[in-house]
Amino acid sequence: MAKSKEKKNLRGRAGRMQGGRGSGRGNKGYVRLWGRHAVEAALKNPGRSHRKLWATREGIDSLDGELPEHFPLEYAEVTDLARMVARDAPHQGLVLECDPLEDILLAEVMDVDATRPILVLDQVTDPHNVGALLRSAAAFNAAAIVTQDRHAPPESGVVAKSASGALETVPWVRVVNLARALEEMAEAGYWRLGLAGEAEADFADALPAGPIAVVLGAEGEGMRHNVAQHCDALARLPISAVMESLNVSNAGAIALYAIATRSG
Structure with missing residues (x-):
């Protein structure tokens, strides 16, 4: 993807995808996030373990940063992404499946x-x-x-x-x-x-x-x-x-x- 070299890497820890598509919920206890701000923040959070990112090319280009090499990414159409999230959710071309955040005392x-x-x-x-x-x-x-x-x-x-x-x-x-x-x-x-x-x-x-x-x-x-x-x-x-x-x-x-x- 064409991004500025001045942008920093998105630092989250990528993981191996398990399970298939859903309708707004993650698989096997995973969390599914959508929208540029939510997805970008999760990708930059070193406390997140990521499973897979589905995105349009426009969605990828909107991110402030570069995905790590070999990050599990699958390009998808807008209509495909709409079936993965809550009804009428504004996914902005980005759907990320990741592990829940760790508990805090x-x-x-x-x-x-x-x-x-x-x-x-x-x-x-x-x-x-x-x-x-x-x-x-x-x-x-x-x-x-x-x-x-x-x-x-x-x-x-x-x-x-x-x-x-x-x-x-x-x-x-x-x-x-x-x-x-x-x-x-x-x-x-x-x-x-x-x-x-x-x-x-x-x-x-x-x-x-x-x-x-x-x-x-x-x-x-x-x-x-x-x-x-x-x-x-x-x-x-x-x-x-x-x-x-x-x-x-x-x-x-x-x-x-x-x-x-x-x-x-």
Whole structure:
């Protein structure tokens, strides 16, 4: 493929392809990603093991970098790629099958930099929302997102596409018990601030100066009672009375912006 010699190699670890085509899901536990940003970020992620890339020639030319020599690549038509991904998914001429990312422990992200917030999601199950929250977490330098493994979407092409590359850069910690995870954060010195529409305090006024974990509940139901009890305080975003609530991904972005611009 004709690419500029100045572009760096895409560094991911290529692997041997197993299985055939699917309809938006990877084979044998693999993850199938699509779209330029998601695929390019995965190819550049040294923590990814790749199985195979299907692409149009235009899709390959759109990538910012060179594929490693002998990378498992198969050229395909747009219609062929459309059959490999979720219905009507904008694959942009690129479909990558790879291994899931390795699990990350909560202690690992808390040890890195306590000045960076942690985003905790309680039963946020829409993959588009989780992907959008990953993107906001990357934009505002959050340390990680934390979800309960049974009440969150799996790693997928939909999450990756919505995250626009952030799935590869923002640690995603999956825990068995969210309440216990919040206890661990408290023990590590994090102030746990939950977003709740019924709270009296405004979010910006409730922000502490030190390490913080922001807890978001699912749309409609909000945070579960036990999770709310494990927050140090609850606060609301001061939105207009003409609107009952915000989409959870929008609320998360606003909260992360408030943390990034807080004084003190």
